[in-house]
Amino acid sequence: MDYKVVTSDMLKLNVSSSIASLGICNERKFSKSLTVEDLKAKLELITGIPAMSMDLEVYSEENKLVCNLNDTSALLGSFHIDDSMRLHAIDRDNLRKLGEYDDVSKTEKFEISDDIYDKKTDSVRAFLKKKKAGKYNPEEQVRMKQKEEEENRLNQEAxxxxxxxxxxxxxxxxxxxxxxxxxxxxxxxxxxxxxxxxxxxxxxxxxxxxxxxxxxxxxxxxxxxxxxxxxxxxxxxxxxxxxxxxxx
CATH class of the missing domain: 2.30.30.190 (CAP Gly-rich-like domain)
Structure with a gap:
């Protein structure tokens, strides 16, 4: 009697990313018949990393590097990858540490009192007053209040x-x-x-x-x-x- 080893056509992998503090996602299923190029396209939807700038690495459950998916034409099933391994997407065009340039707490800011700003004639506030726009338009304010009341009613029902x-x-x-x-x-x-x-x-x-x-x-x-x-x-x-x- 001949025996055959039957394996699944799908791989169940965890997904992680080098950006956005994504960490490890819930388990995802991928077909072994996907090319690496197609796999990157799917991962773009999950990680937000553009497929064109994405590098892929696979890690074991012990967090050891198993392989790199460099050949975009190769099939996912052609690599030695097992279920529960981690698929790590790297954005090679954005390897800087997240938030490295995002902290503006030490940036000097220009501040002006409300009274002084109200007296300026070349400000946005002065322009809105002159055109009777936004909060300086009584009819618009009534319309906005009615809209807010209607939204609140719909929210209370929902x-x-x-x-x-x-x-x-x-x-x-x-x-x-x-x-x-x-x-x-x-x-x-x-x-x-x-x-x-x-x-x-x-x-x-x-x-x-x-x-x-x-x-x-x-x-x-x-x-x-x-x-x-x-x-x-x-x-x-x-x-x-x-x-x-x-x-x-």
Whole structure:
């Protein structure tokens, strides 16, 4: 009797990145029939690193380097890679330490009192007053107040159907729909009214659940975000797998 070794057509790998403090993501599935070039294209959606400037390394569960994926035409299945290994994406065009040039706390700032600024005739405030624009337009202020009241009404209605730990889809104007899990519902210190904290399935967020030094929930960096309740729909929204991404 002949025996055959049957192996899966998919690899289950952890993904990490050299930028954005991404750390290790949830386990992802990749087809062994993918070329390295196609693999980089998929990883661009996950890590935000442009495929053209991406280098790939594979590490064992013991965090030892297994191989480099340098041949873009080679198939993923042609490398000695096993499930649960870590696929590390490196942005070779941006190897500087994150935040190295982002600290502006020591930068000298120009400051002016509100009274002095109000007397200037060449300022933005003087221009708005002259044109009766923005907050200096009574009709615009009434319209903005009505809009705010309507948004608050919609948010109050939406909040009744939003529960912590519910699966959800976030649909914001002019943005692609994003899926995740509700992790927080309530008031915040950074903005008035009720907000919904969402842990996204992909690194589409802006934080890790902490804003302004206050922790509202906990998740990986770049996976957390806060949105108005009216943009959140709770229901049966399973995570998008690789097949779903290909079809979008």
């Amino acid at each position: 909040i009744r159907n939003i529960k912590v730990d519910s699966r959800c889809q976030v649909e914001m104007p002019n943005s692609m729909a994003r899926r995740g899990t509700v992790r927080y519902v309530g008031f915040t210190d950074f903005k008035p009214n009720v907000w919904v904290g969402v842990e996204y399935d992909e690194p589409y967020g802006k934080n890790n659940g902490t804003v302004g030094g206050k922790q509202y929930f906990s998740c990986s960096d770049k996976y957390g975000g806060f949105v108005r309740p009216s943009y959140v729909m709770c229901g049966d929204y399973p995570p998008l797998d690789d097949l779903d991404l290909d079809e979008m």
